[in-house]
Every structure is written in C-alpha cells, then in structure tokens.
Amino acid sequence: MLGSVHDADDALQETLIRAWRGAAGLREDRSARSWLYAIATNVCLTELERRRKRLLPVDLGPAAEAHAPPGGPVTDVEWLDPYPDASIGLPDGKANPEARYEQLEGVELAFVAAVQHLAANQRAVLLLRDVLGFSAQETADMLVTSVASVNSALQRARGAVSDRVPGRSQQETLRSLGDAGLRELVGRYVEAWERCDVGAFTALLVEDATFAMPPLRTWYTPRAAIADWARDYSLSGAWRWKTVLTRANGQPTLAFYAWDAPTSSYLPFALNVLTLRDGLISDVTAFIVRSTDAQEPAAYTNFPEQPMDRRLAGTFERFGVPGSLR
Numbered sequence: 001m002l003g004s005v006h007d008a009d010d011a012l013q014e015t016l017i018r019a020w021r022g023a024a025g026l027r028e029d030r031s032a033r034s035w036l037y038a039i040a041t042n043v044c045l046t047e048l049e050r051r052r053k054r055l056l057p058v059d060l061g062p063a064a065e066a067h068a069p070p071g072g073p074v075t076d077v078e079w080l081d082p083y084p085d086a087s088i089g090l091p092d093g094k095a096n097p098e099a100r101y102e103q104l105e106g107v108e109l110a111f112v113a114a115v116q117h118l119a120a121n122q123r124a125v126l127l128l129r130d131v132l133g134f135s136a137q138e139t140a141d142m143l144v145t146s147v148a149s150v151n152s153a154l155q156r157a158r159g160a161v162s163d164r165v166p167g168r169s170q171q172e173t174l175r176s177l178g179d180a181g182l183r184e185l186v187g188r189y190v191e192a193w194e195r196c197d198v199g200a201f202t203a204l205l206v207e208d209a210t211f212a213m214p215p216l217r218t219w220y221t222p223r224a225a226i227a228d229w230a231r232d233y234s235l236s237g238a239w240r241w242k243t244v245l246t247r248a249n250g251q252p253t254l255a256f257y258a259w260d261a262p263t264s265s266y267l268p269f270a271l272n273v274l275t276l277r278d279g280l281i282s283d284v285t286a287f288i289v290r291s292t293d294a295q296e297p298a299a300y301t302n303f304p305e306q307p308m309d310r311r312l313a314g315t316f317e318r319f320g321v322p323g324s325l326r
Helices: 005-025 032-049 097-105 109-115 120-131 136-143 147-162 170-195 198-202 223-232
Strands: 205-212 241-248 251-260 265-277 280-288
Touching: 005 032, 032 120, 032 136, 097 170, 109 120, 109 147, 109 265, 120 136, 120 147, 136 147, 170 198, 170 241, 170 251, 170 265, 170 280, 198 223, 205 223, 241 265
Parallel strands: 205 280
Antiparallel strands: 241 251, 251 265, 265 280
C-alpha cells in the first residue's frame, strides 16, 4: 500500500503497538488474522492521508532524447522503493508453489507502481481482496463499510491497474523461461556490463525497452536510445562494474557495485530490478544509492563518483548482498 519498505517498517511497528494495546478486546468469534489486517490497513490509510503517492521516473514525463545526459535528481518526489523478497514472509519450502507465486505477484514492481495511482480506499480493497484473499464481507467489516462499496471500489481498482500492468505477470514469465533460461539471460547481462559491451547489453533488450534510474528524472526508451546513453555514460569504459544477483519485488535483481580507487574496492551503486518479456529484458529500474546533494549537473553524469547516500545506508544489506566487494 505504501510503496516504501521503510514506511512499511514504521507501519508494522505501529500496527504491533496498536494490536498489543487492543488485544484484550479481540472477540473470540473474530479471526485474529483479519483483526490484525484491519489494524494494519487503518495504519496505512492514516499514513496515506499525509503522504504523496510514490512514483517512478516514467510517471513524471516523456523519455529523454537519445544522447541526452542524465539530469539531476528530483528531490521533491517520493520515490517507489524496491522490496526485498525475503520480507514477503514465504521463504522457500514454507509454502506451496502456487501460494508463493500469488504472493510474489502482489509485490511485482509494475503492480506496486500501478497501485500507487489508486485512491487509498481502492488500494486497500484491491490488496485485501485480490492479494490477501479476504472475502467481500470480511473486507467490508475491516473497512467499516458495505459489501456494495467494497465491490464497487474493487471493480474500479482492477480496471485502473489493468491499464498499467502487463497482461502476463513476471511470475508467469519466469516460469516459462525456467531456471536455466534465467541464469543464461542474467549471465549474459552481467558479462556485457562487466566488459562495457554496449552491443551485447542492448541485444538482451526488447525493442521498446525502458531504462530508468530513480532518483533521476531522466529515463530512456527505446533500445536504440538506451544504447546511445549506455555508450556515452555508464558503459563508456570510464567505470568498472561488478554485480551480485539477488531478488526484489519477486523479480531478478542485480546489485551493481562501482570501483572506488580510494578504498580499492567496489562500492554499492544501484539495485537494478529486471522486468522480462519474451525471453528478453523489457525494463530496467536502477534504484541508485549514491548521494543526491550535489548541485552541479555534471555530478550526475558521473554519478558513480558520488559518495554513498547516508540516508540509504544498509540498503544492500537489506537485500542480502555485501556492503562492498574486493
């Protein structure tokens, strides 16, 4: 609902405090699960009253022109966060595959991004009904409204979200690709970046691919424009890269590290969440963890040289990857 792992942590703490204080009032005839979700939902609704919706660069305007340099960061926007799979609560072996796929579909990047455009009550209804599996009556009870209102909000929410998400979920795409196919695709992607091979990199992209880098406003599409950007900047050979594979939003994700000469190590640069289609990569969302305090535009054409953002300290560790590489 909140689109931020940090906000979700805060909301969880508030939920547990309210649950502890109100536990004595839990009626024996009411499910503890629905009672807890009612508290959590209301905590989120209160938070959304004072928060702007979280966005990605593609929500802010058209793509940059080919060869256009990355612009400065947008600091007056609240950005959508990547979400670590380990926080979903379904570790391998603890749930049947279908249940796991359904839970992962509920945190896929396109879905979470689409949810941010819904009214708060529509977000709540959609997640309670379609992700968590509560009935219309249970959802109405949790939100203190009518079943008719729940059904109406759900219909509107489903229509709005379907306009923004692909027809095929990432979980379906990953299953069709298979573990071996995914390893081969990601392996080629990593090799291309570590060699700074623009041709090999863009050969892995669909024609209408997108490449976005929050907190930068600029994003690139189609494949030819991405190739121009990569050749001029990130894959120009000015920087050396290493990667570690992890997962975010139920999708393959690469933790990118840039070589830092003063420390003789590779330091965290961005978490690249990969979205796949037709055996290739359709979207890359690179969540950058370097500082956004510099005022001069040149700092962001040389973003790997910017220091770590203290506000994002621990981001890589949250995804189970090292804080640096040698």
